[in-house]
Amino acid sequence: MTQFTAKTVLVTGASRGIGLLTAQTLAARGHYVFAGMRDISGRNRDAAQALQKSAAEAGQSLRVVELDVTSQHDCTRVAAEIELERPLDVLVNNAGIMPVGVTEAFSLDQVRACFDVNMFGLATMSQAALPAMRKRREGLLINISSSAGRLALPYFGVYCASKWAMEAYSESLNYELAPFNIQSVLVEPSGHATDLVSTAPSPDRHVTLDSYGPYAAGRDKMLGMFEALFAEGLSGNDAQNVADRIVALVEMPGERPLRTQVGDDMGVTAINEATAPIQSGLIEQLSGVYAVEEAYEGT
Structure with missing residues (x-):
């Protein structure tokens, strides 16, 4: 069995799906897990209690914490509370929502709401966790993107845009944090059987939606395709694979890959392999500009 050092890990969006499975699997492996989720005394009360109870019965180190990644106060508070108890080694930025429907028919408020979770939530939580990591010169950010972060899909325009944004943000962080021995890496799952499909927000600009006529049904067709696929129960679509x-x-020694694709490839690996040399060449050209001197002792 591969030996590893137990890590202290914060997982956001841990009430369901990939976040829940990741928190459970990390705790079962012996890591110290903080499972972040919203409204643990309200709509997520049952999920929070079940997760906390099962971990306690198994003698695992897992604690559910109230965390809304769209709240700067929550992100700052949770990061500080964890650091008071033990150094935070790994942040898993998993919280996310997946709007599906005619892109033009999503109101700007809906677009902002998606970015508030998928992009700005990641940025806010990362900013709360990174100062202590930089001071220790050690840490890891694992940012849960999607195949939609490398592809543009009809009816997924808002979701793809948010994931493309987080891909750029996460990769730029990875270059800038390298002198501090911190990595910012991406996981790019394709379709997996979670409730993202059943909870996907729909457009609220109904006049615009109606003007698309029969094409407005694209949302239902796309979601129906995924639901039919997941109903087959294929092992490749099991969200546990992503967890x-x-x-x-988390347990990998040394340098992790910048991008890790999981599930049906959908051409993402080819895109990653094709763009990596171009990106690497650009970074090499710019290395003298952004590199940090070894003698730098800032935090």
Whole structure:
């Protein structure tokens, strides 16, 4: 069995799906897990209590914490509370929502709401966790993107845009944090059987939606395709696969890959392999500009 040092890990969006499975798997492996979720005394009360109870009965180190990644106060508070107890080694930025429908028919408020979770939530939580990591010169950010972060899909325009944004933000962080021995890496799952499909927000600009005529039904067709696929129960669509890959990155010694694709490839690996040399060449050209001197002692 591969030996690893137990890590202290914060997982956001841990009330369901990949976040829940990741928190459970990390705790079962012996890591110290903080499972962040919203409204643990309200709508997520049952999920929070069940997760906390099962961990306690198994003698695992897992604690559910109230965390809304769209709240700067929550992010700052949770990061500080964890650091008071033990150094935070790994942040898994998993919280996310997936709007599906005619892109033009989503109101700007809906677009902002998606970015508030998928992009700005990641940025806010990362900013709360990174100062202590930089001071220790050690840490890891695992950012849960999607195949939609490398592809543009009809009816997924808002979701793709938010994931493309987080891909750029996460990769730029990875270059800038390297002198501090911190990595910012991406996990890019394709379709997996979670409730993202059943909870996908729909457009609220109904006049615009109506003007698309029969094409407005694209949302239902796309979601129906995924639901039919997941109903087959194929092992490749099991969300546990994503959780296992996240855990492997947590436990991996040395440098992790910048991008890890999970599930049906959809051409994402080819895109990653094609763009990597171009990106690497650009970074090499710019290295003298952004590199940090070894003698730098700032925090």
